[in-house]
Amino acid sequence: MKALRKFLDKIKPGFSKGGMFSMFRSTFGAFETFLFVPNKVTHQGTHIHDAVDLKRTMSVVVIALLPSLIFGMWNVGRQYYTSIGEATDILKNLWFGFLKVMPIVIVSYVSGLTVEFIFAQIRKHEVNEGFLVTGMLIPLIMPVDIPLWIVAVSTIFAVIFGKEVFGGTGMNVFNPALLTRAFIFFAYPAQISGDTVWTYGLSQGSKVIDGFSGATPLANAASYTIDKIPDNFTLFLGNFPGSIGETSKLAILTGVAILLITGIANWRIMLSVILGGVCMTLIFNAFGANPYMRISPLTQILMGGFLFGAVFMATDPVTAAQTNTGQYIYGILIGMFAILIRVLNPAYPEGMMLSIILMNAFAPLIDHYVVRANIRRRLKRAAKVTVKS
Amino acid sequence: MPHHIKLIKGLNIRIKGKVKNIFLPCVKSQWVALKPDDFKGVIPKLLLKPGDLVKAGTPVFCDKLNPEVKFASPVSGKVFAVNRGERRKILEIVIETDGKQEYIQHKISEIETLSRQNVIDEMLDNGLWAYIIQRPFGIIANHNAPPKAIFISGFDTAPLAPDIDFILKGQEENLQAGINILQKLTNGKIYVGINGKSVNPSIFEKIKGIEITRFSGPHPAGNVGIQIHHISPVNKGEIVWVIAPADVVIIGKYFSKGIYDVSRIIALTGSEVINTGYVKTVAGTQISFIGKNNLSKIEKRFISGNVLTGTTIPENGYLGFYHNMITVIPEGNYYEFLGWIMPGFKKFSSTRTFASWLTPKKEYTLDTNYHGAERAFVMTGKYEKVVPMDILPQHLIKAALIEDIELMENLGIYEVVEEDLALCEFVCTSKIEVQAILRKALDFVKKEMS
Numbered sequence: 048m049k050a051l052r053k054f055l056d057k058i059k060p061g062f063s064k065g066g067m068f069s070m071f072r073s074t075f076g077a078f079e080t081f082l083f084v085p086n087k088v089t090h091q092g093t094h095i096h097d098a099v100d101l102k103r104t105m106s107v108v109v110i111a112l113l114p115s116l117i118f119g120m121w122n123v124g125r126q127y128y129t130s131i132g133e134a135t136d137i138l139k140n141l142w143f144g145f146l147k148v149m150p151i152v153i154v155s156y157v158s159g160l161t162v163e164f165i166f167a168q169i170r171k172h173e174v175n176e177g178f179l180v181t182g183m184l185i186p187l188i189m190p191v192d193i194p195l196w197i198v199a200v201s202t203i204f205a206v207i208f209g210k211e212v213f214g215g216t217g218m219n220v221f222n223p224a225l226l227t228r229a230f231i232f233f234a235y236p237a238q239i240s241g242d243t244v245w246t247y248g249l250s251q252g253s254k255v256i257d258g259f260s261g262a263t264p265l266a267n268a269a270s271y272t273i274d275k276i277p278d279n280f281t282l283f284l285g286n287f288p289g290s291i292g293e294t295s296k297l298a299i300l301t302g303v304a305i306l307l308i309t310g311i312a313n314w315r316i317m318l319s320v321i322l323g324g325v326c327m328t329l330i331f332n333a334f335g336a337n338p339y340m341r342i343s344p345l346t347q348i349l350m351g352g353f354l355f356g357a358v359f360m361a362t363d364p365v366t367a368a369q370t371n372t373g374q375y376i377y378g379i380l381i382g383m384f385a386i387l388i389r390v391l392n393p394a395y396p397e398g399m400m401l402s403i404i405l406m407n408a409f410a411p412l413i414d415h416y417v418v419r420a421n422i423r424r425r426l427k428r429a430a431k432v433t434v435k436s
Numbered sequence: 437m438p439h440h441i442k443l444i445k446g447l448n449i450r451i452k453g454k455v456k457n458i459f460l461p462c463v464k465s466q467w468v469a470l471k472p473d474d475f476k477g478v479i480p481k482l483l484l485k486p487g488d489l490v491k492a493g494t495p496v497f498c499d500k501l502n503p504e505v506k507f508a509s510p511v512s513g514k515v516f517a518v519n520r521g522e523r524r525k526i527l528e529i530v531i532e533t534d535g536k537q538e539y540i541q542h543k544i545s546e547i548e549t550l551s552r553q554n555v556i557d558e559m560l561d562n563g564l565w566a567y568i569i570q571r572p573f574g575i576i577a578n579h580n581a582p583p584k585a586i587f588i589s590g591f592d593t594a595p596l597a598p599d600i601d602f603i604l605k606g607q608e609e610n611l612q613a614g615i616n617i618l619q620k621l622t623n624g625k626i627y628v629g630i631n632g633k634s635v636n637p638s639i640f641e642k643i644k645g646i647e648i649t650r651f652s653g654p655h656p657a658g659n660v661g662i663q664i665h666h667i668s669p670v671n672k673g674e675i676v677w678v679i680a681p682a683d684v685v686i687i688g689k690y691f692s693k694g695i696y697d698v699s700r701i702i703a704l705t706g707s708e709v710i711n712t713g714y715v716k717t718v719a720g721t722q723i724s725f726i727g728k729n730n731l732s733k734i735e736k737r738f739i740s741g742n743v744l745t746g747t748t749i750p751e752n753g754y755l756g757f758y759h760n761m762i763t764v765i766p767e768g769n770y771y772e773f774l775g776w777i778m779p780g781f782k783k784f785s786s787t788r789t790f791a792s793w794l795t796p797k798k799e800y801t802l803d804t805n806y807h808g809a810e811r812a813f814v815m816t817g818k819y820e821k822v823v824p825m826d827i828l829p830q831h832l833i834k835a836a837l838i839e840d841i842e843l844m845e846n847l848g849i850y851e852v853v854e855e856d857l858a859l860c861e862f863v864c865t866s867k868i869e870v871q872a873i874l875r876k877a878l879d880f881v882k883k884e885m886s
Contacts (some may be wrong), residue, residue: 052771054772078780080808082773082774083771083772083773083774083775084771084772084775084776084805084807084808085771085806085808086768086771087769087806088737088768088769088770088804088805088806089804089806090805090857091871091872092854092861092869092872093744093858093861093862093871094737094739094743094744094746094748094765094804095449095451095595095744095765095802095803095862096788096805096806096807096808096861096864096867097784097785097787097863097864097865098780098784098790098792098808099781099785099786099787099789099790099805099807099808099863099865100776100806100808100809100811100865101808101811101815101865102776102777102808103776103777103790103808104787104815104865106776106777107789109521145609156812173809173810173811175811175812176811177814178810182733194573198850215812216814217811217813217814217866218813224719233620262626282841290806307550308788309787309789310786310787310788310789311787311789319864339596364814364815364816364817365814365816367816369817369830369831370828370831371817371820374817412612413789418828418831421827421828421847422846422847425671425826425846425848428669429669429672429673
């Protein structure tokens with residue numbers, strides 16, 4: 048390690064202001080801080096600092112996503128071999144999925160980070176770590192059959208127009224990962240909807256055995272073929288077609304445990320999204336006008352990307368509401384809208400994505416009213432004093 | 437039974453180097469200094485020049501903007517040097533002690549016979565006014581604007597802070613005299629916040645003329661700003677005064693004995709001090725009295741005050757005017773290979789992202805490393821967890837950054853000073869310098885208002 052440090056110290060002047068490669072300062076900085084936590088010491092304000100930083104925070108979220116990623120890989124293999132009717136085992140499934148999913152992960156990171164590095168360089172900023180999580184989220188909400196060039200184009204679109212135009216990490220209004228998916232959803236709908244994209248090879252018309260449809264539970268629900276929806280336990284385990292990382296609720300809950308134990312993610316939002324979802328489903332249950340409306344709250348929450356969105360998307364600290372009270376309102380509305388869109392608008396099988404994007408737009412407004420309430424309390428207090436005196 | 441306010445929000449930083457309840461032998465330092473930077477917003481105007489003889493209590497400089505506010509020498513001796521920095525700004529006025537500690541003897545009058553104006557004039561002339569701080573802004577009080585109340589925090593919850601009751605032991609009479617003087621300064625009450633968790637009765641429970649409120653909870657429960665917020669918050673246009681308990685004693689001594697005696701008991705703390713303990717000394721003393729033998733051999737930082745709000749001083753620097761502790765911690769100027777992903781058994785964090793959360797009682801050696809670099813503001817909700825007030829710290833800081841005075845007022849800028857939001861800076865994932873932002877905003881608001 049000392050040799051590496053020495054090497055970095057030797058080449059550092061070249062990348063500093065006035066050095067030969069000073070235009071690559073941010074890039075150098077990003078790699079240097081990746082390897083070594085800097086030696087910077089405090090000079091004003093508090094003399095000591097919490098050991099946590101953005102890199103640590105983001106890496107914890109990435110770690111929390113790993114169970115979903117690994118299960119997703121296994122499931123890709125499992126669905127593929129089931130569709131062609133071949134016998135298989137865990138390792139074979141995993142290896143097949145690894146070969147199919149890793150390219151998407153790599154394309155997502157490479158295209159997104161390239162944009163991030165270029166913008167950091169132009170702005171002469173340090174490279175922010177926000178994309179570490181976004182780059183992992185994108186593959187997890189893709190169908191396995193997605194063409195890689197679409198992943199690249201939509202990631203670049205989302206990072207530039209969803210994040211950089213607003214000023215970069217911390218300033219964006221919409222969750223960049225969801226924006227990527229929304230972009231594909233509207234620009235290349237054939238590649239992200241229907242029954243064939245969720246299982247590898249199906250969209251190319253590969254041979255499938257009889258009885259394998261490749262339809263997701265949400266598609267079944269939307270076509271009122273409720274009996275084809277797997278039972279709750281299967282929905283929980285995740286052995287059915289869907290986006291790569293969303294199917295296994297067990298894997299997602301493992302991630303939730305990591306996030307809650309470390310205290311990184313916001314339980315207020317997670318809890319209220321689920322409450323909102325349950326609430327809306329119960330309202331639909333009361334009407335019960337069609338088979339979709341009669342689906343139980345538990346099944347609704349276990350289907351599709353509801354839980355994945357609640358845990359990893361809605362809780363994005365930048366695009367969510369920032370006040371504690373605001374977060375409850377924000378979460379409940381996300382949950383309610385997600386189910387509402389699902390059930391009443393069959394054109395959008397997964398309401399979660401649109402619901403979160405919609406509430407991202409309203410989060411600042413919700414915060415505004417919470418802040419107003421705080422201000423009003425303060426003014427009231429002052430008024431009380433004036434009356435007394 | 438006094439009112440008991442239980443606070444939940446906050447954070448006790450588990451840092452090594454707590455002070456032991458013993459007195460350390462003290463070697464008197466030859467040098468003492470007054471540092472004008474200790475007094476926020478004061479532009480010093482020298483009243484003496486190097487070579488002039490002083491006694492304890494001789495005014496050394498005054499505030500250029502309010503010349504009636506004078507600052508006095510803590511010791512007898514002679515003005516040795518005036519150290520200046522950039523643009524000839526006065527950094528230190530160094531006084532060489534003569535070892536005799538002669539006081540200027542003032543006339544003693546019965547406290548009951550003094551009028552409010554008498555008290556104010558005496559305090560202004562003799563360097564005592566500097567102890568009275570006003571909120572909003574945390575500056576030396578404006579003596580022309582009477583406060584609605586005076587607040588004293590009877591305990592300190594800051595990391596490694598001294599035990600106020602230990603410091604004040606045996607000072608009941610002077611404390612009572614000081615309180616009697618403070619009563620002349622306000623038509624309102626004198627509120628004292630004491631530790632609701634303490635087993636031993638606080639010294640303040642024997643004092644008359646005050647209203648006691650008990651507070652319990654993690655730091656910053658002992659900050660007077662937090663206590664004001666819960667007892668009688670500062671609204672726009674209102675002024676309150678605050679003063680530290682040890683400084684009440686100094687005022688009490690002046691009016692009962694007629695001398696400016698600023699001897700203080702300070703705590704010597706921090707992980708790099710081998711024998712921690714209390715030291716009897718005077719404000720502004722050179723800290724070389726600690727002695728090399730009582731310090732570890734690694735590179736250290738000397739802090740006058742606590743690790744959250746104190747000022748860095750050199751090894752031969754001087755104790756700050758208001759400070760009652762010296763903290764010595766290691767410097768953190770090292771690189772750490774892949775430190776952001778290592779388990780981190782030896783790192784303290786308010787989150788549970790490091791393995792150290794498995795040992796919730798352990799104390800840690802904390803150094804001055806940033807543990808990261810400044811980043812965009814991403815993580816939210818962390819500030820709120822360490823500010824036990826009905827204030828939205830994150831929104832307040834954002835308002836401060838855009839210099840929106842009306843918004844800052846609405847969000848409660850008048851209720852806070854740096855120390856109240858210091859923990860926000862400690863926990864900040866993006867390493868944002870909250871205290872510096874807040875001070876800049878306070879100065880800005882003050883300037884625009886006057």
